[in-house]
Amino acid sequence: MKSGRRRLPLAWIVTVPFFAYAVAFLFLPAGEVLAGAFKGVHGGWTLSNVTGLRHQPYLNAFKTSIEVSLVTALIGGIAGLGLAYAAIREGTPRAIRSALTTFSGVAANFGGIPLAFAFIATLGSIGIATQFMKNQLHIDIYAQNFTLFSKTGVEIVYLYFQIPLMILVIAPAIDGLKREWREAASNLGASAFQFWRHVGIPVLMPSILGAVILLFGNSFAAYATAYGLTSGAVSLVPILIGYYYTGNVLDNPHLAQAMAFGMFVVLALMMIAYIPLQRRAARWAK
Amino acid sequence: MTLSAAVWLFLGIAYFLIPLVATFLFSLRAEPSGKCCHLKSYGFVVHNGDFWHTLRISFMLAIETIVISLAIFVPTVYWVHLKLPRLRPVIAFLALIPFVVPPIVLVIGLLNVYRGTPAWFYAKPWGILAAVYVILAFPYMFFALDAGFRSIDVHTLTEASQSLGASWPTTLFKVILPNIRVAALAGSFLALAIVMGEFTIANLSQFHTFPIFLQYVNETQAYPAAALTLLSFGITWAAMLSLLFVGRGRTSRPTLIAGGR
Numbered sequence: 001m002k003s004g005r006r007r008l009p010l011a012w013i014v015t016v017p018f019f020a021y022a023v024a025f026l027f028l029p030a031g032e033v034l035a036g037a038f039k040g041v042h043g044g045w046t047l048s049n050v051t052g053l054r055h056q057p058y059l060n061a062f063k064t065s066i067e068v069s070l071v072t073a074l075i076g077g078i079a080g081l082g083l084a085y086a087a088i089r090e091g092t093p094r095a096i097r098s099a100l101t102t103f104s105g106v107a108a109n110f111g112g113i114p115l116a117f118a119f120i121a122t123l124g125s126i127g128i129a130t131q132f133m134k135n136q137l138h139i140d141i142y143a144q145n146f147t148l149f150s151k152t153g154v155e156i157v158y159l160y161f162q163i164p165l166m167i168l169v170i171a172p173a174i175d176g177l178k179r180e181w182r183e184a185a186s187n188l189g190a191s192a193f194q195f196w197r198h199v200g201i202p203v204l205m206p207s208i209l210g211a212v213i214l215l216f217g218n219s220f221a222a223y224a225t226a227y228g229l230t231s232g233a234v235s236l237v238p239i240l241i242g243y244y245y246t247g248n249v250l251d252n253p254h255l256a257q258a259m260a261f262g263m264f265v266v267l268a269l270m271m272i273a274y275i276p277l278q279r280r281a282a283r284w285a286k
Numbered sequence: 287m288t289l290s291a292a293v294w295l296f297l298g299i300a301y302f303l304i305p306l307v308a309t310f311l312f313s314l315r316a317e318p319s320g321k322c323c324h325l326k327s328y329g330f331v332v333h334n335g336d337f338w339h340t341l342r343i344s345f346m347l348a349i350e351t352i353v354i355s356l357a358i359f360v361p362t363v364y365w366v367h368l369k370l371p372r373l374r375p376v377i378a379f380l381a382l383i384p385f386v387v388p389p390i391v392l393v394i395g396l397l398n399v400y401r402g403t404p405a406w407f408y409a410k411p412w413g414i415l416a417a418v419y420v421i422l423a424f425p426y427m428f429f430a431l432d433a434g435f436r437s438i439d440v441h442t443l444t445e446a447s448q449s450l451g452a453s454w455p456t457t458l459f460k461v462i463l464p465n466i467r468v469a470a471l472a473g474s475f476l477a478l479a480i481v482m483g484e485f486t487i488a489n490l491s492q493f494h495t496f497p498i499f500l501q502y503v504n505e506t507q508a509y510p511a512a513a514l515t516l517l518s519f520g521i522t523w524a525a526m527l528s529l530l531f532v533g534r535g536r537t538s539r540p541t542l543i544a545g546g547r
Contacts, residue, residue, distance in 0.1 A: 014365040015373065018358050022380050025421050029395030030387055036398065079298070086294035096295065106526045107302060112485045113501045114518040118305040120504070121312035121512050128308035160305070163298070192290075221388035224485035228501055238390040242490055245394050260391040267386055 034264070036257035049258035057235060058259060065220060065237040066266070068151060072158040073215035077208060079159070080166020081174075087167075088174050101171060104164035111161045116228030119157045123148045149230045157229055158222065162215050169214060173207035210277045213270050220266060237263055306519070313512035327513035336499055337514070344496035347411055348481035351419040352474045355427045358420070360470070363431045364462055367440045374432075381428035384421050389486040392418065397491060411493040419481050426476035434469020471532045479525035483518065 040046040053059065086092065087100040110118075122129045125142055133139045147153060177200060185195040201208075223238040232239050237259055244256040316324035331337055366374050384392075396418055400408055407413035443465065447457040463470070485497040500518060504511045 011365070011369045015362050015370065015377070018362040018377065019380075021358055021420070022383075022424075025396065025417050026380075026383060026387070026392075026424075028399050029392055031395070032399050033391055033395040036395075082294045083298045086291035086298075089288075089291060091288055092291055092295075100295075100298075102527075102530065103302070105530070106523055109479065109483075109522055109526060110519060112483055113497050113504065114483075114515040117500075117504050117511050117515045118309045118519075121508075121515070122305045122308035126508070128311050129304060160302070163301075217386075221390070223388070223390045224489075224497070227485070227489070228504060231505070238388060238486075241390050241394065242486075245397075246490060256394055260388075260394060263388055263391060267388070271386065 033257050033260045036254050037261035039254050039257075041254065049254045050261060052255065053258055053262055057240065058255075058262075061235045061237045061240045061259070062262060062266075064151060064235060068155055068158065068236065069216045069219040071155050072162045072219045073212045075155075076159050076162030076166050076215050077212040080163045080211075081170055081204075081208065083163065084167045084171050084174055088171060090179060100167065104167040106164075108161055108164035108168055111222070112224035113228040115157060115160055116225050119148060119153070119160075119229065123153070123156070149233055151234055154226050154229060154234050154236075157225055158219050161225075162219060165215060165218060166211055169211040170204075170207060173204055177203060206277050210274055213274045213277070217267055217270050220263070220270075309512050309515050313509065313516060315509050315512075317509065327510045330507070330510040331513050331517065334510075336494075340494055340496045340499040343411060343494065344482050347416055347419060347495065348478045350412060350416045351423055351481050352477045354416065354420045355423045355473070355477060356470060359427045359431050359473075360463070360466070361458065363428065363435050364440065364458065367435045368444060378428065378432070381424045384424050389422070389484075390490070392421070393487040393490045396487075411488075411495065415488060415491060415493050415495075418487055419477075419484065422480050422484065422487075423473070423477040426480070427473040430469050430473035430476065431466065434466035434472075437469075438465045468532055472529055475525045475529045475532070479522055482521050482525070 037049055038045050038047065040048070053062070083100065087097045119127075121127055123141075124130065125147075127148075130141060133141060148156070181199055181203075182195060185199055190198070221238065223236075223242060226234060226236050226239055227242070230239075232243055235243075241256045241259050241263075244259075245253075311322065313327045314323040314325075315321060316326040362377065366377060396414065400414055402408075403414075407417075440462070443461050444457055447461040452461065483497055484495070485501065488495040488498050489501075497518075500511070500514050503514055
């Protein structure tokens with residue numbers, strides 16, 4: 001055999017462990033879930049698991065998950081944008097900017113059980129902030145129908161990692177917002193609102209949309225934080241999947257897989273929307 | 287600084303600091319009165335056998351994850367940069383996939399596929415759990431090492447080493463590895479932070495790691511849970527700040543790890 005023909009297969013051999021590993025622990029499990037979503041209880045293929053998602057409690061779980069993800073992505077997006085701009089704009093000391101990005105780098109990675117407990121210690125029924133408001137300000141938030149262990153509570157807690165993620169993602173785009181534009185606008189008599197309405201927001205829009213979609217996916221896939229906060233009382237899709245999988249409450253184990261398939265579909269739609277927006281955003285980065 | 291910028295920053299600082307301060311104050315309280323200030327919560331943590339046991343399991347898992355992912359990625363990324371540059375986008379794409387697969391989905395598929403495998407693999411954290419943590423570490427390990435290899439001259443180093451008579455293992459361990467030390471460390475700190483905080487997969491596969499212990503204490507003992515929460519945040523802080531520290535002067539952008547959610 002000619003040496004030229006042997007070189008390519010030999011060179012490939014070194015990458016075999018990586019591909020084998022990805023197949024064994026990533027593609028096989030993911031494929032099993034996707035295939036399982038279309039399997040019948042007694043074998044054979046069926047669409048009934050996936051079409052069954054139209055019914056309760058699955059439909060509500062998807063609604064709640066999408067709502068929580070939308071709300072935290074939008075509020076997190078606006079708050080993150082405001083904070084990032086406040087830290088980056090001229091006049092703010094540079095130290096604040098680097099402190100904010102460093103803190104965001106860490107806080108975006110706070111999450112799960114510890115984050116849930118930090119909020120229980122703050123806004124739970126005997127939390128420090130709850131008691132402070134009750135004893136010092138005479139505002140009993142739990143008497144006014146607020147509870148941390150609800151959808152609103154989950155949203156408040158998710159913002160703790162959503163806002164820093166927005167700051168991390170949007171800061172480079174804000175850097176691209178040229179200072180001269182703002183000066184030019186104010187020289188022409190534009191107010192701060194007019195500058196944002198006609199210059200700032202349109203220029204940043206593709207980056208903002210891309211970042212908000214990222215935030216949506218970040219919240220949509222989250223499990224541990226909601227679990228630690230409510231022990232499953234708020235039925236988000238991941239919580240329901242975990243509950244069905246471990247609880248053996250179902251006669252059809254494929255329903256958990258069908259819900260997982262539904263998550264893939266929602267996330268895939270988000271990704272498909274993300275790619276063209278990212279491409280448009282790149283035009284302004286230069 | 288303008289007024290509106292000051293208001294934004296004040297509100298932001300308040301939202302992000304209040305839970306941390308409250309958790310600290312909470313940890314100083316103690317049963318039965320719930321009054322300040324005791325160190326009982328910290329005493330509970332230090333004298334709790336399960337705490338040390340689960341912390342050790344999570345730490346050993348992190349080490350195992352780091353070793354396996356380095357063993358997979360160092361040769362792969364090295365080889366791709368040296369001989370197969372056209373393969374790089376393919377591997378980069380594959381390494382990104384764990385980002386889009388929610389952990390809850392990954393774990394139910396994994397448990398279904400490997401149910402019935404030998405107990406040393408299926409019933410021990412060192413088997414199936416470490417195996418899937420390596421997948422979670424894929425994106426971080428790949429992109430850290432990829433940046434590392436891009437910043438060195440792989441071809442010259444390899445040719446110099448081999449023309450001096452070094453074998454492939456000698457080249458890899460004595461020439462290449464010392465040069466990508468910083469990148470390997472950065473990937474390792476990220477993997478450490480992921481494994482020390484990962485809850486979803488450990489919970490569904492029923493292994494008693496540190497985050498599982500934390501959740502158990504949350505449900506049973508409020509005040510010690512605050513002390514543990516601070517400790518857990520401390521681990522994340524330490525890992526992420528070490529990352530910024532080792533990456534100084536390079537492309538040390540803060541990174542997102544999704545393992546803990």
